[in-house]
Amino acid sequence: MQRLLELGQDMALLWQNYSAGYLSGIKNTLILAVVATIIGCVIGLICGVLNTIPYTKNDPLPKRFILKLIRAVVRVYVEVFRGTPMVLQAVFIYYGLPYFTYNTVQWPSVWAASILVVSINTGAYMAESVRGGIISIDPGQTEGAKAIGMNHVQTMTSVVLPQALRNIMPQIGNNFIINIKDTSVMFIITFTEFFAFHRYITGVNNMYFPSATIEMNLLVPAAHARAADGRLRQL
């Protein structure tokens, strides 16, 4: 009990001095997560749709070649970015650009780099979700559309995607929550989100636990994203 009171005092002390810092850390985290989730979904949607364009043996060779190439490229992209830790991807991309350009090109801001890394990462996960969503739609739906003379684009936009996107809505919510948490690894490229601020504070004083408790309390509202996700599902 005594310890809890002390924790309260420590937290109050930290909050008094650094509340602006904590709040801006959370704010940066949320902005990054929202923006990157949206861009990631767009990337995933494009990859998933390109990846499921059907081809048959009777199609002309260039068409088959391009479609196979697209599938191979998407495959590699998905495997690389799902198979490696995001913290490593961040370092790879953030320091890779100046390295290969002999420091002539720098990232315009750490924001740009962070958004890119998280978007690409989310895109890799969403590409698979979208592909799964599309191939899970009963082939009869596609046949019904074909039988009345619809082409692939019409079939996708009118029939398959509306059904597939509904099914992957929970995945989008899921990715958003994951992004809120996982953007913390962006501290490695000096992005100041909530965890980076926590590290800054604990570098100044020793209050690891009180600081972490404040962060936990601030991040709980992220759970409200779940409620939003639930509402999406009912759409």
Next chain:
Amino acid sequence: MSGEILEIRHLSKAFGSHVVLRDIDFTVRPGDVTSIIGASGSGKSTLLRCINLLETPTSGEIVFHGKDVTGKDVKETEYRSKVGMVFQSFNLFNNMTVLDNCMVGQVKVLKKSKEEARENAMKYLDRVGMAPYIKAKPRQISGGQKQRVAIARALAMEPEVLLFDEPTSALDPEMVGEVLEVMRGLADDGMTMLVVTHEMAFARDVSNSVVFMSDGVICEQGDPKEVFANPKQQRTREFLARFSKG
């Protein structure tokens, strides 16, 4: 115009080394109601799917108004919009209402205005008795109702030929009646129809031509009264024997 709408010439289809259809030949004239009967696995459905180019024939020709549609210069989508198809499992678009199901093809493929498409869709939905259900989603209506909507959807495209792939096989006996009733009405109005079916009474009484398939070949074809009364082939006799007994 020449006598035939559709002419199937030496059509064959193989899945890998498994030959499903062998040298199929027959013609469809305007107003014909042709029933394709035969045991399961005899290639009836594959034949119908080949005719609509949902499957690509391995060899042979499908001649529509004097033009081979398996050729590369023919636009598949345009051909399909003129040859309607009704499936065993209905294949209504689950994300659309009954009315939208019947409108989407007209708007997207035939480029009709929404008002025109709606009017046309209503005409055919009314005809199959589904006009009161236009706002329902496919999951809210029964199998027989779904199939009637599917027929209206195909009709709304105003096709020259309508293909039916076992339209009543997924329905309970009561619902079979309502769907067959609609099909009978279409036949009476002179719609050109090609029907794969296990409904022998329909094949005998409604169609004016019957094709009996066995093991991927046409075993016997001709006037239904003739084929049902005096089947010439042993295989046809065996198949029909079960029907006439039952």
